[in-house]
Amino acid sequence: MLVTDIYASREKPGDFGFADLKKAMLENYQNVQFADTHADAAATLKTSLQPGDVVVTLSAGDANKIGIQALEEMKLATAAETLTILKDEPISKYSFAMCGGPANELVIVESTESLVSLIRARQAEQASFKVVGGLSNILFSDLGFDGLIIINRTHDLSFEKKGDLTRIEVSSGMKLDAFVHACADQILTGMEWAARIPGTVGGAIYGNAGAYGGEIAKVLQSVKLLNSDGEIVTLTADEMGFGYRSSQLKRGEFGGTILSGTFELATGDEHLIHEKMEEIEEKRKKFNFKGNGSLGSVFRNPEGDYAGRLITACGYRGRRIGNVQVLDQHGNIFITYPGVKSSEFAALIQEVREAVKQQFGIDLTTEIEILSD
Ligand SMILES: Cc1cc2nc3c(=O)[nH]c(=O)nc-3n(C[C@H](O)[C@H](O)[C@H](O)COP(=O)(O)OP(=O)(O)OC[C@H]3O[C@@H](n4cnc5c(N)ncnc54)[C@H](O)[C@@H]3O)c2cc1C
Structure with missing residues (x-):
């Protein structure tokens, strides 16, 4: 008793x-x-x-x-308890850029319960960890990561009709493209712009992903966040402090792990939704990586200009260092080839920045996140 x-x-x-x-x-x-x-x-x-x-x-x-x-x-x-933690696992195996040294520990998590409990345990031990999604926007060092990398593959999805709108709650580890297609299947409009963007919903919220006039901030209602104290809190989209490809989380103004996002979308025209998605998918196909790697746009666009235009004007399209190269068709996208080293990626970033600084006096900052040693 x-x-x-x-x-x-x-x-x-x-x-x-x-x-x-x-x-x-x-x-x-x-x-x-x-x-x-x-x-x-x-x-x-x-x-x-x-x-x-x-x-x-x-x-x-x-x-x-x-x-x-x-x-x-x-x-x-x-x-x-049921999770398998891999030791000295090469990050390059999971990275979209195909580089990054070994993580002391790496685990793939498929349920929100496991994610929450694992993070709380690490927080209690004050042990180092990093939650990632598709690793399509982050460059890890060749020395790897001293701690636990948690690859988030949680994938719950629910739809609730509310008058003219549908409220959707999606786990942060779901692939963004899968989410886009699930919305289209329900004839909901508003996410078409994100078709074929790699990575997860969590990564997209973290960096306020956007393309072709759309962005996360325009469709997201709220976020469930496991904060640095291990509490689950709900933040409105306003409280996430979104800016151009950024959020308060990305700017380091507060910490935490996004567990899920709630979106609100309107019912659209089935034909138009699919037409728009196909148009966007077609545009993306022109950057054909042919099984090689990339992290998408490397630099943020400076105010009133485009990083790609500046890099092109410096004559850097096609410039290659080791196994990384500025794409022939776009100055702001680097392509990586098998065997690439993060140090080569970083060296090309540095070279491009110096060239743009010298020619235009503009300091480019990276859109991708770089975890260096
Ligand atoms: C070919 C290509 C095209 C791309 N096109 C676009 C584009 O058009 N528009 C665009 O905006 N981006 C684009 N990207 C960049 C990238 O795909 C997106 O930014 C994507 O949303 C990143 O998600 P991710 O899961 O891969 O994040 P990751 O790379 O895994 O992580 C990025 C950051 O987010 C953090 N993070 C990830 N998940 C969580 C979470 N659940 N909670 C808290 N923090 C988290 C990580 O810790 C890390 O700091 C492109 C990338 C590639 C390779």
Whole structure:
């Protein structure tokens, strides 16, 4: 028997309290435990329950929530236990750029419960970790990563019709392109611009991905975030502080892991939705990487100009260092070939920046994230 604190009903406060109850119960029962708070009670249950046990909660108040809380926590704990953590795993195997040295540890996570529980465990140990999605916008060093890389492949998706609009909740690890196609299948319009953008919904929210006039900030309603204190909070799109290819999260103004995004889309015309997506997919096909790697646009466009135009004007299209090259058709996209090193990618970035600085006096900043040693 587990007894929690009590509250006054008809008694006057001070007449009879938890201390009196504890004393009376200890005099009459042997198998009794006490918990001052509901969280303590849930923690006690979590450690003492065995498979097949039944929990019955008796309460005139809200102590019935204790069983539910304990169950949630137990689900989280078991979810993390079943994960396979790989040691010294080459990041290049997972990177869109095909480079990056070994991660001390790497794990692929498919459920939100596992993701939450794993991150909370790392936070509690103050151990280093990095959550990534498709690794299509991040360059890891050739020295690898000193900590745990969590590859997020959570993939829940739900649609709820609300009048003329449909509310969609999507897990952050779902592929962005799969999300775009799922919306089109439901004849919802607003995500067509993102067709064929690699990576995950989480990565797209983090960097406010955009293309062909659309961007995440225009369609996202809210985000479920596991914050740096291990709490799950809901932030509105405004609270994410989106800017051009950025968010407060990307700018490091607060930390956390995006667990899911809620979008609101209107029903559209099926034919027009597919026509628009095909048009965009056709445009993207002209950058044919033929099985080679890339991280998309390397630099942010400076105010009122295009990084691609500046790089082209410097004569850098086609410039190659080792196994990385500025694409022949676009100055702001680098293509990587098998065996590429992150240091070669970084060297080409540096060279291009210097050329643009020298010719135009403009300091290009990168759109991709660089995790250097
Ligand atoms: C060929 C090609 C074309 C591209 N075209 C476009 C384009 O048109 N428009 C555009 O905007 N981008 C484009 N990109 C860039 C990239 O695909 C997108 O920015 C994508 O949204 C990144 O998602 P990701 O899952 O790969 O992120 P990753 O590269 O895995 O991670 C990028 C950053 O996001 C963080 N992150 C990822 N998931 C989470 C999460 N759940 N919670 C918190 N942080 C997280 C990571 O820690 C990392 O800092 C292109 C890339 C390529 C290779």
